[in-house]
Amino acid sequence: MSPPGTPDPRYVEARCVLLDGLEALRSHLGSIILVGAQAIYVHVGEADLAVAPFTTDGDLALDSRTLAEEPLIEQAMSSAGFVPGEQPGAWVGRHGVEVDLLVPEAIAGEGTRGARIPPHSSRAARKVRGLEAALVDNAAHELVALDPRDSRRFSIRVAGPAALVVSKLVKLGDRLREPRRLDAKDAYDIYRLLQAVETDLLAARLSELRDDPVAGETTTQALGVFGEHFAARETAGTQLVVQHSGSLADADFIAESCFRLSRRLLSAMGGQS
Secondary structure (H helix, E strand, O other): OOOOOOOOHHHHHHHHHHHHHHHHHHHHHHHHHEHHHHHHHHHOOOOOOOOOOOEEEEEEEEEEOOOOOOOHHHHHHHOOEEEEEEOOOEOHHHHHHHEEEEEHHHHHOOOOEEEEOOOOOOOOEEEEEOOOOOOOEEEEEEEOOOOOOOEEEEEEEEOOOHHHHHHHHHHHHHHHHHHHHHHHHHHHHHHHHHHHHHHHHHHHHHHHOOOOOHHHHHHHHHHHHHHOOOOOOOHHHHHHHHHHHHHHHHHHHHHHHHHHHHHHHHHHOOOOO
């Protein structure tokens, strides 16, 4: 177990492999947006969390509208020592840590799983629904290694809290329809973002995303999931947050906190979901 205030060694390793991926794709950095759990870490960190935000993967969204033709993604990743995983866009690096290259469905072309981003291979990146908001809501951050012996750092766009809430809600909505794929961590990540971001700012950004031509459809779907599953203490989203908190936090306190934050956000958005 890591000393208090220090990241889990597995997370340090995961960040290292993510930086390997960014190094491999250096020529494409302008078209890359960090999403997923490591993006949430950028905004939330580990302070004051009852449950560690440990993750072993790294998710990178690709803006196919600006992606350069060279170097080919599959060649760049292979040359850096990554091995293709079972799914399109999955690249396995050192210690078995995976970096996923993802293209928002709205700009990913035809096909079901592999993104169509020629001249890059259809297995270079995976088509994913719910990341459209990250194309709009993002800002540059400096991503650094968590290992003090690793001096690498990259300036990279990171999805904003509103975009991350949208992507997590879309994923949660899909998985609630397929309970075998349900992961309580998705709900808990939404709760963490609600805790970390000032409600009025989050509401304003979500409202902008709802009106955006690229992100509007998925944002509207996401807010529908939020209104249905987080607006009461007994709803599925709130209870998944409690479940993921486990024995490290008081269940009644977590349920009440999640409920109040959720109602506050819905109220700030005019009660619309």
